Amino acid sequence: MRYIPMTEQDRQAMLASMGISSVDELFSDIPEHLRMSEKLNLPPALSEAELMRHMRELAGANVNLTETVSFMGGGVYDHLIPSIVKHLISRGEFLTAYTPYQAEISQGVLQSIFEYQTMIAELTGMDAANASMYDGATALAEAALMACNASRRDVVVLPENLHPEWKEVCEIYLSNQDVQIKYLPYDEETGTINHTVLRELNPKELACVVVQQPNFFGLIEDVDPISEFIHEGGGLLVMAVDPISLGLLKSPGEYGADIVVGDGQSLGNPMSFGGPSLGFFATTDKLVRRMPGRIVGETVDGDGRRGFVLTLQTREQHIRREKATSNICSNQALNALAATIYLSALGKEGFREVAYQCVQKAAYLKKKIAEETPFKVKFSAPSFREFIVTGDVDWEEINRKLLDEGFLGGLPLNRFGLPNDVLFAVTEARTKAEIDRLVELLGGMSR
Template sequence: MRYLPHTDVEVQQMLDRIGVSNIDELFSGIPEDCRLQKPLNLPTAKSESESMTMLRSLAEQNSRVSDWDAFLGGGAYNHFIPSAVDHLISRSEFYTAYTPYQPEISQGTLQAIFEFQTMICQLTGMDVANASMYDGASACAEAVLLAIRAGKKRQKVLLSQALNPQYRETVATYCRYLAVELVEVPTRDGVTDQAVLKTLLDDQTAAVVVGYPNYFGQIEDLAAIAEFTQAAGARLIAAASEPLALALFRSPGELGADVVVGEGQSFGIPLSYGGPGIGFFAVKKKDMRVLPGRLVGETLDQDGKRGFVLTLATREQHIRREKATSNICSNQGMCTLIVGIFLALHGKQGLRQLAEINYAKAAYARQQIGQLDGFEIAFSGECFNEFVVTCPEPVADLKMRLEQQGILAGIALGRDYQDLERGLLVCVTEQNSREQIDRLVSALAGGTV
């Protein structure tokens, strides 16, 4: 096997040095009744060429977004990935390293994470960002746990129903056996119903969680929500599953959010059937020492030279064990690297322009679809690159009809929202040309393309 370098002679030399006569003896610490008495029932080893053929054949049975007119979002977004990203992350000094426990030989990873933390702070308008979480949904759950920890015995958390349903499910899983009461807040015209939210907020409320943009692509009035949430002594958690919007709209930090979490997949990470992505997690200074996850900080070496280290580790599981702020041990190192490269390439102007393009494309599609007989744009407020269409026919039928024309029209909302049984969540990014949008519009109207 090409990954196993031992020759028979070497194996024998090593056994001799150890003082055993065969490899089996090395396993003598495993009692006989714990031994597997038969070979593993797995196929025999494939050559590199054979296994690639098998994998390619599986890959070819899938539907690449680029082979379709795809208008799918809902927490994973089809954005262009510059070639520079893939070239840089293919440097195996990055991807074959582990968590930077030995800072003297991990300064590459550490500086890249420090820069990532900085860019997340700049984008979200927050003071401190960690080295990342698994994904947006689990980051959102960790944010809820932070609010409970920091909330001085408050146990109620209010989740907007316009928060991504998978984020809500994940929060519910994380809180399943903890003393946390989760209450859902209904929406009104596609955004969190502020009047109801006010009535639900009380002196037991630790946090309010809203999407920004929310699951329907709508821009919530964070400033207003922050004001009365904080007046009630609770924290406002803003969750962004499409953070490209933050390059165009006012940042959650500026609008008063206490915690900003989200999914960074939009910034250069392949769709890859939904994972891996990257959760980002940012707070104001006051919550710095109750953050979950790894943190990289700047310091000096013995010679006074700048360097970076993992820091504030006393929050973490390897020191604090059951009293840690989280059980998380990973950061999504490779994904922080991708996000860092993507943001550095686009920079101050490019990210803004990319966001403007996404906004304009979605606005065009929304306006065109809104003019079709029988179709209605479900909500009136400002949105980013996603919006909800109310369809005149059952959404499953419509999706099937368009699929036959090479169009993946969007996400049916009926499964997650009973009152949106005819709702279709349409996503438009810079990857969708005007021709594609026009084909979608014409196909929705009943024409063929």
């Protein structure tokens, strides 16, 4: 086998040095009837060349979005990724390291996580962040659980306009801990959270209110009144934010959020059929010891040299077992590293510019659809990079036609119970020519 260096000679020498004649002896503690007498039913081994031929064949059976122009979002976005990201995360010292348990030979990973934590704290306007969670959805579920523990309450308010898959993930995490979920409807006109209904709730029994910003429909929520309401009752404000939007939008810290989560795919990670991405997780100094996941902190060695270590580990499963704040062990470190390199390359100005271009380009498409096609923009609230278009048509059928023209259209929302609606996403990667052509095609299809 090409990855096993043991030669027949090695094998014999090693077995002989242990005083045994056959490898079977090493498995003699496995009850005989459990030992497999037949081969595994798997396809035969492939050489490297054969493997790549096969993998190219499988990959070739997918329509890829380097060739097809995507206007699809709904949690995964086609943003530009600086070339250096893939080169730097491919360095073996990062790629092939485990969790940095031995700090003295893991300063590379530890310092980069410290930089990542700083960047997430800066973007969200919060005090501290952890080293990453699996994705935005699981990060939100863990944030809601943390809010319950911190407030000693067990009612969590989720907005109806939260990403439907995130709702489902929250439901499984929370229902298995006997936490009650209340859903907040959205205003049919604006598409944002209905504050009147919110005010009918008793804030003194709520662990937290969750606000997704921008919400699943791409709209910007007015968070100040929600923040005020939940804090008056002693509950927490949990925000699920799109990181790219934070180049322009008011930060959760500025709204007084207590816990902030989000999905970091758009920060330098490829779409990869929806994973791996990363979940980011930030909070206040006050709540930091309740946070799940790994946290890196700064310290010194015996000579006063700066160094970084995993810290506050008494929250974690390997120390506290069933009393830990979470069961999370492996996280998404390499994706967090990609995000760190992405944010470093873009820098302060570049990051703002990505958000600015998304807003301008999305607004351009939105205006053109409203003016040049029979379809309507559904909601009135300001939007960031996504918006819903509505029309009495079969959007899946329209998307099939668009595919023939080299376009992946918006996300048809029939899968989420909104049959007339489609969610368009426009990133900085789209050009005016692509947008113009899409509008032209849509105009032609409505007839």
